Amino acid sequence: MASLEERIRVASGEGKADLLIKNGRIVDVFSGQIEKKDVAIYGKIIVGFGHYPAREVIDVKGDFLCPGLIDGHVHIESSMVTLPEFARAVLPNGTTTVVIDPHEIANVMGLEGIRFMAESARKVPLNVFIMIPSCVPATNMETSGATLRARDIKPLFKEPWAIGLAEMMNFPGVIFRDPEVLKKIEMAKGKRIDGHSPLLSGKGLFAYLTAGVRSDHECTTLKEAKEKLKNGMWIMIREGSTARNLKDLLPLVNPKNSRRFLFVTDDRHPKELLEEGHINTMVKKAIQWGMDPILAIQMATLNASEYFRLDDLGAIAPGYRADIITFDHLGRFRIKKVFKDGVLIAESGKILPHPIGASSPFSLADTKRFPIKGPIRIKPMRREDLLLRSQLPLAKVIQLIPDQIVTKKVMKKILLRDGLAYPNIKEDILKIVVVERHRATGNIGIGFVQGFGLKKGAIGSSVAHDSHNFVIVGTDDRDIFKAVMTIKKMGGGLVAISGGKVLASLPLPIAGLMTKVPVAQVNLGLETLQRATKTLGCILPDPFMVLSFLSLPVIPELKITDKGLVDVNQFKIVPLFGEE
């Protein structure tokens, strides 16, 4: 970057700017007005408006200009790609800044995973800020790849990329003053502490806020958002692949309070990234649903930069980073050009080729310093380890609820033969197995699940919140065992198995969560897998997504981890067979 002295010199009118963007109509997020003027850029920074001599001139012919968009909370891992590939996918959508929470990779690889994400971001033309994961592991009812105590994460807060403590999901830990939780909160003093407190209200919420938590992205109703807003939380309106809250929360926003709202995606799967876009879609929808375009753009830019104190981001003004996007129409908000650090990097939805001879800005971190292949450590196992012995005919079965990540706990009669329990395919009661993959403990959780509809074979995944052990659902032990072995061999990933054969697979060798290939290729892999699961009889549109939440023991009602079946309402491991 050019020195301060050089930038001021060019701003003052001496010397040449690097770039002049001519004839743009600039959305001024400060005054809320739109003004036609030229923007001069030098050394990655906006240095002035109006007439400047420049080495390069780009005429945008009356298009609108607004600051690059900011995603205030996103787990890159959910897109199953690396940071460079994520950047390549979101930049054409106008996103130039992301605040990430590497919670998933931290659960697998601990500090090394967080540092890998930071290192991956270093050369990418996307501003990446990291909130330090606060809850690794999420519970002690599962085996994760790492445990991050307060003393472990403390050094991270000194890093320039660390801007706060990520979503404090353990709100009971705050309210009931878990000393480890309070230590983490105290070490984040002076930085932001993001919240995650679905449905928390009244004194519980007050206690949580008294600790210093200042945002929430889990509001699903107007009532909830209203309470959180007036008690001092910034409301991160989320439009993820699973949770979508924009339409419900939008009516709360008005000019007097809008500064306390920002946009986040939380999780964006490859399909939605490709087909829907990113924060740009939220701006577009907000406008379509009646919001003043200026407010919508402020929410996607200035508001986020103010919350996170990203001093030189979120506006088009002298001294700000030259992260600028152009679009055609205030109503349509269709993005045309994307400038990152004053360089035209994407146009008409596509990343522009980098200059011949130049190294790609989308290259991954040095994998020698950062051993990205998260080790898969499974204790040697045989198919017999999957057998279920029981004398009792009744089992607690995880029953899926369509389109929700909560499940129901139901008691079902199980097929018993010679003291062994088997899936009942006719009644769609399938076996679900969680194999611990981080520490070779040999832990295998086995249970039953209803709702997948498989008539044969098995499907499995190493993406399984929050500890990301292997989770497999299947009709028989042979295919389940084959699934485990296949995922292990790939170093993590997704599989569909039938008759002992791999029908389709998607390797995710980076921590068992991500791959190096681009988003489009990941999406093709996922589509192939989904088609394969249909041939097995699966009735779910996205069975791997459903699978990934079945081991998350903080979401009611019945879940399964490598330690066994979890009754979430009781918050404890329960036996599979028999009533309580």
Next chain:
Amino acid sequence: MASLEERIRVASGEGKADLLIKNGRIVDVFSGQIEKKDVAIYGKIIVGFGHYPAREVIDVKGDFLCPGLIDGHVHIESSMVTLPEFARAVLPNGTTTVVIDPHEIANVMGLEGIRFMAESARKVPLNVFIMIPSCVPATNMETSGATLRARDIKPLFKEPWAIGLAEMMNFPGVIFRDPEVLKKIEMAKGKRIDGHSPLLSGKGLFAYLTAGVRSDHECTTLKEAKEKLKNGMWIMIREGSTARNLKDLLPLVNPKNSRRFLFVTDDRHPKELLEEGHINTMVKKAIQWGMDPILAIQMATLNASEYFRLDDLGAIAPGYRADIITFDHLGRFRIKKVFKDGVLIAESGKILPHPIGASSPFSLADTKRFPIKGPIRIKPMRREDLLLRSQLPLAKVIQLIPDQIVTKKVMKKILLRDGLAYPNIKEDILKIVVVERHRATGNIGIGFVQGFGLKKGAIGSSVAHDSHNFVIVGTDDRDIFKAVMTIKKMGGGLVAISGGKVLASLPLPIAGLMTKVPVAQVNLGLETLQRATKTLGCILPDPFMVLSFLSLPVIPELKITDKGLVDVNQFKIVPLFGEE
């Protein structure tokens, strides 16, 4: 302060709050709404709303509650009192936080002066944050008590009370890249840099902003404020004792841009502090002049805390400091109760007595550690040193312009006798003398001034921007000399002399700028002085104020320092006699 653990416990509903403020109508600066609810406070912090058991209950019977007010930029020295006495004066007006720029004392005492202010603030029930003076001295055409280079102020930025770099008055130094100026700017990275750039516009302004300056309190017209707003500056609307910009700037503020505005006083003299109040008067006037009361209150609270990133100030919400004021009516905004850190400290315009036996919260810093009596160092002088020799009959005379701090340069014929130049009382051409008082250089600047109207005697002051040397205006050398000696003897202050006798005086022994006595007493002293100056024939309502700006060599057109007469337009020392 109570521990985090204790505060969360009480917030969650366990244990007793310290105080419950009942039946208030709370101005919620986040949502822009007003809601009737009780506020629970524990350990200086707001911990929740609604029903809480509490050790003490105060029923405000339907009064409005809003956060304590914030002055975003003020030079305490202008009030001529110490920080504790300033606090005592502003707290009943609802001010609970001030961001101060100890520029004046820094010009006299350097780092020691800044640290004295910080130390003075330590026990006072007022949140005091310090912006580090950026321009000491203002120019090299005067002798100041200290020179603060970049390396001198660097250690200060590590102090918890240092939140940024104070008004960068040397905007030419920024635009023309003075290395010392750029060093100061770079060391403030990550903190706020306040601006001071009257009338700066276009590329000069862009250059200034490119350096990272993010606010301005010198806007006097809508046009100027509009340009600065849209280029990214927070606009500090100022209503000082001299400069008053509220009425002019208010029409620019609307709900879409109001978050970028805050209120400051810059300078408040004792009279205005006593008779008008402080930030409360700005809120009141803004409302009277048609502003939405919620926006006005946001500008006086949340907006300032967001600009300065004072995380736990500026709102009534769990986790925020219990700095709360009550008032009777949204239109009148008449302040009733003031709670600082959850303690009722002022009511009906008066500070409440502190409990018997308790030490006063308004005590000064330990004067052993901080030798507050700024040394007066004057080289021994005789009355004869004030004689003016000249062969030329024409002199450059400083001509006052009523109600302005700019002056006019006029050529006047001077009384000459035996090669000596004398005041011409009939034409109101008086002698003005600046005596260097910091380093015993023996520098004495002598010139003529027109507009005071004195028929006899002399008046003098050690408050003389920015270097605060002694400045005296008089009709004859005997009284001028007596004034110098009297100010010296007092260790600084203001005097009126006639016939070799002291008519009235106000000692300002702290750095020659401030006194330990309360504001009301200072004001009485000033009134006595002003009456005395009237008996001398003075035609100005506040001659000491006028005097204090005559040595400020950055304000056009003709000024005088200890180094001589300054032609500000030429920005150089010029000879007193003869045309250029």
